Amino acid sequence: MKIKPVLFSILSVFSINTYAVNPTQPISESFNIPLPASSQSIINYIAHNLSISFSVRKNFDIKTNKEEKVVDITLKNIGDSTIPISDWSIYFGLRRDIKNNITNGFSIEQQLGDIKTLTPIPNSSPIHPGESRVITFNVNYFIVSDSAVLPNWYVTSKDTHPVVIDSTKFDDPVFVKAFKSSNQLKRSSQDIVPIATPYSRFEQYKATTKQQLNNFAITPTPKLITPIQGQAIIDNSWSIVYTEKNKPKALALHKALLHELKNNTPKLTAASTAPDTKIIRLIDHDIGNEAYSLNISKNHIDLLGNDAGLFYAQISLLSLIQQHGSDLPNVIINDEPRKPYRGFLLDVARNFYKKETILRLLDQMAAYKMNTLHLHLSDDESWRLEIPSIPELTEFGATQCHDESETACLMPVLGAGPNKKTQYYSVEDYKNILKYANDRNITVIPEFDMPGHARAAILAMESRYRKLKSQGKIKEAEQFRLFDQLDTTQYKSVQLYSNNAINVCMDSSYNFVDNLITQIQKIHSTIQPLKIIHLGGDEIAGAWINSPACKKLIAINKNINSTEQLGEYFFNKVNKISSQHKLELHAYGDAFDHKNHTIRIKGNLVAQVWNSIWEWQSGGRANRLVNAGYDVILSNAPYLYLDQPQEASPQERGNPWATRFINTEKVFSFTPADIYKNIDMFQSGKKITDYDISNGILGSLPTLKPSAEKHILGIEAAVFGETIRTDDQLEYMIYPRLIAVAERAWHKAGWENIDNSAKRNKAKHLAWEEFANRLGQKELKQMDNYHIHGESIQYRLPMVGAKILNNKLVANTEYPGVGIQYSTDNGRNWLTYSNPVMITTQKSVQLRTASHQDRYGHISTINIY
Numbered sequence: 001m002k003i004k005p006v007l008f009s010i011l012s013v014f015s016i017n018t019y020a021v022n023p024t025q026p027i028s029e030s031f032n033i034p035l036p037a038s039s040q041s042i043i044n045y046i047a048h049n050l051s052i053s054f055s056v057r058k059n060f061d062i063k064t065n066k067e068e069k070v071v072d073i074t075l076k077n078i079g080d081s082t083i084p085i086s087d088w089s090i091y092f093g094l095r096r097d098i099k100n101n102i103t104n105g106f107s108i109e110q111q112l113g114d115i116k117t118l119t120p121i122p123n124s125s126p127i128h129p130g131e132s133r134v135i136t137f138n139v140n141y142f143i144v145s146d147s148a149v150l151p152n153w154y155v156t157s158k159d160t161h162p163v164v165i166d167s168t169k170f171d172d173p174v175f176v177k178a179f180k181s182s183n184q185l186k187r188s189s190q191d192i193v194p195i196a197t198p199y200s201r202f203e204q205y206k207a208t209t210k211q212q213l214n215n216f217a218i219t220p221t222p223k224l225i226t227p228i229q230g231q232a233i234i235d236n237s238w239s240i241v242y243t244e245k246n247k248p249k250a251l252a253l254h255k256a257l258l259h260e261l262k263n264n265t266p267k268l269t270a271a272s273t274a275p276d277t278k279i280i281r282l283i284d285h286d287i288g289n290e291a292y293s294l295n296i297s298k299n300h301i302d303l304l305g306n307d308a309g310l311f312y313a314q315i316s317l318l319s320l321i322q323q324h325g326s327d328l329p330n331v332i333i334n335d336e337p338r339k340p341y342r343g344f345l346l347d348v349a350r351n352f353y354k355k356e357t358i359l360r361l362l363d364q365m366a367a368y369k370m371n372t373l374h375l376h377l378s379d380d381e382s383w384r385l386e387i388p389s390i391p392e393l394t395e396f397g398a399t400q401c402h403d404e405s406e407t408a409c410l411m412p413v414l415g416a417g418p419n420k421k422t423q424y425y426s427v428e429d430y431k432n433i434l435k436y437a438n439d440r441n442i443t444v445i446p447e448f449d450m451p452g453h454a455r456a457a458i459l460a461m462e463s464r465y466r467k468l469k470s471q472g473k474i475k476e477a478e479q480f481r482l483f484d485q486l487d488t489t490q491y492k493s494v495q496l497y498s499n500n501a502i503n504v505c506m507d508s509s510y511n512f513v514d515n516l517i518t519q520i521q522k523i524h525s526t527i528q529p530l531k532i533i534h535l536g537g538d539e540i541a542g543a544w545i546n547s548p549a550c551k552k553l554i555a556i557n558k559n560i561n562s563t564e565q566l567g568e569y570f571f572n573k574v575n576k577i578s579s580q581h582k583l584e585l586h587a588y589g590d591a592f593d594h595k596n597h598t599i600r601i602k603g604n605l606v607a608q609v610w611n612s613i614w615e616w617q618s619g620g621r622a623n624r625l626v627n628a629g630y631d632v633i634l635s636n637a638p639y640l641y642l643d644q645p646q647e648a649s650p651q652e653r654g655n656p657w658a659t660r661f662i663n664t665e666k667v668f669s670f671t672p673a674d675i676y677k678n679i680d681m682f683q684s685g686k687k688i689t690d691y692d693i694s695n696g697i698l699g700s701l702p703t704l705k706p707s708a709e710k711h712i713l714g715i716e717a718a719v720f721g722e723t724i725r726t727d728d729q730l731e732y733m734i735y736p737r738l739i740a741v742a743e744r745a746w747h748k749a750g751w752e753n754i755d756n757s758a759k760r761n762k763a764k765h766l767a768w769e770e771f772a773n774r775l776g777q778k779e780l781k782q783m784d785n786y787h788i789h790g791e792s793i794q795y796r797l798p799m800v801g802a803k804i805l806n807n808k809l810v811a812n813t814e815y816p817g818v819g820i821q822y823s824t825d826n827g828r829n830w831l832t833y834s835n836p837v838m839i840t841t842q843k844s845v846q847l848r849t850a851s852h853q854d855r856y857g858h859i860s861t862i863n864i865y
Contacts, residue, residue, distance in 0.1 A: 033122035035087040038157040043088060046155045047163035049079030050127075052090075054149050055177035056184045059142040065189035069096075069139045073118065076132040083127040088157045089119040090165070091402070093150025093415045095655065095722060096139035097496055106135050113380065113413040113496050114150060142187040145650045146176035147723040150415030154402070162402045162418035171725050179650035193660040193685035196649040198847065198860045201801030202812055208769050210776075210816035215329045217774050218319045219739060220369055220746035228330035232296050235326060238266035241274040246282045246310070252439075253282070253314050260318065264326045282310055290371070291336035292316070296328050308441045312369050322782060339672075341633055341714030342745035343372035344738065349379035349449075349456070350414055350721040352423035356789040357727040359436050363788060364735070366440035368742035373437055374445045374534060374716060377425075380455035380493070380500045381413050384424045385446070387519045390464070390480060390512075397460035398424035406459055407466070414722055427523055434527040444528060445586065446520055449536030450513070451570050452493065452543070455500035458482045461512065480512040487547035494539050495722075501543035504570035505550040513574050517581050532584045534608075535574055537591025540567055567591065568599045575603040586633075593621050596700055598628040605630060608716065612636040612675070613658060615682050617699025622675055624702050626711045633716050638662070639670040639678065640717040642737050643724065646796060651858050653733060655723055659683060664775070664814070665768055667740035671752050672715050676701060677760070717741040728794045735783060735795030736775055736815075743771065776815030784852040797857030800847035804864060808836040809845055819850040827859070839864060 057070040073092075077083050085105075093114040100109045105124030109117050118135060127133055143149075151173050156162035167175055179185050185195050194200055216225050240257075242250035250268060258265045266280060277299040285304050287293060292305035292313035303313035316335065320328055344365060346358070362373065377385045383397030401409040402418035412418055425433070437444045450457070461482045468477035484503040493500050502509050517533055524530035544550040544563045553569075554560050560569055571591050578585040589609040592599050596617070607630045609622040626632050634640070637658035644662045645654035652661070660683065671677040679698070681687050692698060717738060724730050751763035783793035798814035811820050811833050820833040823846040830848070839845065843864055849857035 035085065035120070035122055038084075038086040038088040038160055040160045042084060042086060043155055043157060043160045043163055045079060045081060046083055046088060046090075047165050049077060049081070050083065050155070050165055051076040051078045051167045052153060052165060053167075053175050053177055054146075054173070056143045056179060057136070058181075058183040059144070059187055060183050060189045062181075062183050062189075067188060069142055071137060071139055071143065073135040073137075074132055075127060075135070077127045077129050080129050082129065085120045085122070085124055085126050086157070087119075088155055088160075089117045090153055090155050091115055091117055091162070091418070092153040092168075093413065094139070095148045095150070096141050096143065097492075098137055098139055101137060103135055103137055104133060106133070108135060108137050110496065112411060112498070114415075115411060115413055144179065144185060144187055144656065145645065145652060145654070146173045147645075147653050147655055149173045149176050151725075152412075152415045152417035154418045156402060156418065164417050164419075171729070185650060187656070187660070188684070190684045190686075191660075193648050196647045196799065198800065198802040198862050201799055201814075201860075202803050202810070203801070205801045205812040205814055207765065208772050208812075208814070208816060211769070211773050213323065213773060213777055214770075215324075216320065216331060216333070217323055217778055218316050218333075219771075219774055219779055220743045221749075222316065222333045222335035223747070224334045226332040226334075228297065228332065230298055230330045232298055232301060232328045232330060233326060234261065234266060234301075234321075234328065235264045236267060238278040238280060239269035239274055240266050240280045240282075241269055241271050242282065243271045246284055249282050249310055249314070253280070253317075256314065256318055257321070260321050261326055282314075284310060288336050289340065291334075294331070294333040294335075296320075296331050298330065301328075308371070311366075311441050315367060315369060323778060337369065337746045338748040339712070339714035339745065341372060341716070342370045342742065343374055343445075343633065343714065343716035344370060344741070345374040345376060345447075345635070345716055345718035345720075347376040347379070347718075347720040348384050348425075349376055350381050351725050352382070352384065353721075353727050353730055355425060355429045355433060357730060358433055360731075360786075360789050360793065361734070362433075362437050362440055362442055363786070364738065364783070364793065365442055365742075367782070368739055369746050370738075370742050371441055372443050372445060372716065374447060374718075376447045376449065376720070378448045378457055379453045380495060380497050382410065382423070383456040383460060385430055386424060386426045387516060388427065389515055389519050390460075392460045392464040392467070393457065394422070394424040395460075396463040397456040398422050407463070410456060410459060415725060430523060431527055434524065438528045443532070444524075445532045445534050446530075447534035447536060447586075448516060449538070450574075451502040451504050451509075451536075451567070452500060452538065452540040453495075453536055454482065454502045455497050457512075458499065458502060478508055480515065481506065481508045482512060484547045484549045487544065487549070489543055489546040491542040491545075493541040501540055503544065503547060503549055504566050504573075505544065505547060505553040510573055510577065514577050517578065517583065521581060521583075530583065532586055532606075533578055533581075534586040535571075535578075537567070537571060537587035538610075539590065564594075567594070568601065571599075571601050575601055575605060579603050589621050589625060589632075592628075592630060593625055596620075596624070598624055598630075600628060606633060606713065607631070608633045608635050610635040610637050610641070610718070612638065612678075613683070614679060614688060614698045619675070619679070619698055620701040622712070623704050623708075624700070626708045627702055627705045629711075631711050631713050633713050634672050634675070635716045635718055636670065636675070636678065637718075639667060640715060640741065641720070642667075642717050642733055642741075643719045643721070646733075646737070647799065649799075653723055653729060660685065662737070664737050664740050665772070667717075667737050668743060668768055668771055669764055670715070670744050672712065672744060673709070673748060673752050677752070677757075715741070715745050731794040732796045735793055736780060739775065739779055740771070772815050773817060776813075776817030778817075780815065780818065781852055792851075792853045792855075794855070797849045797851055797855060799858055800849055800860055802845070802847050802860070802862055804839060804862065805836070807839055809833075809839050809862070810836045811847060813849055819852075820847065821850050821856075822847050 053074045055072045095114045153168040154162045154164045280301045283304045286306045290308045292309035295302040383393045399409040399422040400412040401420035465477045482502045521530045584604045586606045589607045607625045611618040645652035754760035802811040821830040824842045845862045848859045
């Protein structure tokens with residue numbers, strides 16, 4: 001699952017083998033003459049005086065429409081000394097595959113993952129002061145924003161220390177030149193998704209007008225709201241009544257009300273001394289799992305539910321107080337979730353995020369009644385959780401530095417830079433997260449991806465093997481080894497790794513899994529006993545073909561005929577282990593469904609289905625798995641992968657492998673009750689027609705069996721972090737789209753039941769208009785006012801839509817109620833926009849949105865002719 005930056009194209013006509021630009025001599029011919037050694041002073045000079053720029057020349061040829069993905073790297077010597085031809089190399093991150101070649105005096109080579117090297121070749125010319133050298137080469141996949149280019153390029157040589165090149169030290173790579181032409185902005189000649197402009201945004205947003213919120217603007221929308229005449233006016237003469245059993249909940253409610261009502265906060269009163277009127281009662285009564293009732297009348301507020309239900313009743317009460325203050329409209333709310341599973345997957349393996357950022361996330365999840373945090377704790381790039389019995393997993397597997405042998409650490413991928421850093425959650429960190437989640441009725445599911453995506457674990461266990469072997473502890477060294485040292489299989493994963501699959505034919509691999517699960521259970525035991533383990537199972541890239549261990553296993557096991565069946569073998573084995581630990585096993589849909597063929601694995605299993613790309617003919621996978629007896633969680637990538645860009649613009653972070661963009665409205669429009677109602681367009685932007693469906697262009701689309709719908713447990717959004725390097729960038733990508741995820745996960749909208757697509761879309765838009773107003777006028781303000789564990793939530797502020805109409809600037813934005821500012825003097829002064837503004841002599845107008853905490857969105861410009 002996860003990001004597909006290199007091997008999949010957006011259209012079947014795309015080629016993935018077009019690389020050569022003006023082919024030259026084979027790269028091996030350039031190394032007959034050894035390069036002279038570089039001194040540290042040369043390395044330092046290059047780092048401080050080599051200006052680097054990266055530009056996309058084209059994704060396709062405009063004249064021929066032929067796919068040609070060509071990029072340029074420009075090296076300019078801005079110092080006053082000559083850069084010599086010696087054995088220095090530049091290590092840089094580019095999330096695309098290349099073929100090794102020579103161009104303009106440099107060899108460019110694919111290393112591992114996103115890492116490439118650029119090295120001068122013998123007899124090429126030095127780079128003199130003021131001189132530029134352009135390196136042109138092909139990549140295998142389109143680039144339409146700077147997210148594919150990683151920062152912190154560094155230079156080093158065999159006998160010197162690496163140094164980061166100054167011109168690349170930016171989390172947002174400003175050294176990437178602007179995308180302007182159509183063959184830079186578009187993925188292919190067949191890409192018809194419009195690039196976002198102020199005018200296109202204006203046309204998109206004008207159908208969403210500002211409206212007054214209804215009296216009960218609670219998110220997610222409750223199932224049944226019955227307004228009652230009158231209101232309750234809360235002040236400090238009221239009491240929050242508690243019993244010894246529910247005292248912790250009453251204390252939590254009092255703390256939350258104190259934040260909202262200040263001096264008007266009701267006091268805490270024991271039930272034995274409570275008055276009969278002006279009381280808030282927490283009534284512990286099971287009316288259904290996670291269901292609750294909230295009854296507000298003039299002198300009584302009753303919250304009814306079980307543990308989770310009472311918590312959600314408090315959340316809804318707080319939401320009404322945030323809307324109305326202490327004067328609450330009387331109402332009876334009866335509410336329950338549509339499905340039991342409402343999740344969010346956070347990848348902390350690719351890039352590391354602070355514990356506090358996860359705690360902030362948990363607060364926001366709780367505010368919108370989400371109940372599952374799925375932590376992707378390991379991948380090829382790193383292992384992020386301390387496992388006391390196997391310390392090498394973090395001592396080695398969480399450490400990155402420049403070490404090409406990878407015996408001291410993992411190489412620094414994804415723009416990490418060469419300086420050594422170790423980043424992981426200690427057992428105490430993780431326990432803090434567990435407790436924080438548990439207090440908010442959120443289950444934490446730890447995931448350790450295997451057998452693919454396991455490079456960090458594999459190399460960590462090789463480090464353990466070498467250490468123990470050197471001590472003469474051979475048996476102990478072999479205990480958790482994950483790698484068959486005699487395996488000569490050549491393969492490359494989607495993320496460009498050639499050693500990332502645990503060998504599933506070795507007993508030591510299962511010793512590792514068993515020990516890992518044992519340790520995780522111990523960590524969870526006193527806070528939130530572990531009930532679910534997620535073991536990945538996705539994207540196994542042709543491993544084990546030449547493994548002696550696997551050849552031996554296939555020879556003696558009559559149920560296995562080829563390496564293609566080893567994935568099934570692995571999951572049968574690990575499912576048995578998890579069952580022995582009394583755990584439910586979750587894995588990605590890939591593990592149980594290959595080439596539209598469902599594998600039946602016995603046990604307590606849940607499939608998380610992400611691959612629902614219509615032209616990949618995988619849109620029927622969820623129904624196929626449900627019909628085969630699996631419980632399923634929907635994580636449809638074109639709707640729920642929040643690492644995708646938020647609009648079709650080069651300004652937006654993300655890698656558009658599943659779809660060109662996912663905005664909040666698209667998340668809101670997801671229909672989990674009938675996945676085929678989500679059929680809309682191909683990745684190119686071309687509308688999917690009934691003809692496409694009936695002629696099998698989308699592959700098999702099995703109908704859900706009667707009563708099988710109950711096996712769809714819910715939905716889970718996901719953020720995989722390859723392009724998301726900082727905590728602020730993470731929050732920018734998550735919010736406010738996660739609020740729309742929560743809405744769809746909890747509330748089944750009436751428009752979902754409408755079969756006629758035109759009528760459904762009309763009803764859906766009306767619902768979206770109300771929801772967009774809720775975001776702009778209420779929910780984003782709450783994120784502005786949140787100041788726990790740091791500053792306010794760094795959500796993405798929407799862009800401004802605008803045009804000039806009758807010499808007046810008219811503007812709007814995605815969420816009515818968000819402030820708009822404009823500047824007519826190139827950003828020196830900003831004015832608040834409230835009504836159309838006369839434009840006379842100005843040549844251009846700049847626009848941006850503004851939060852209540854004086855944060856600002858991206859600037860857009862209208863040129864006036």
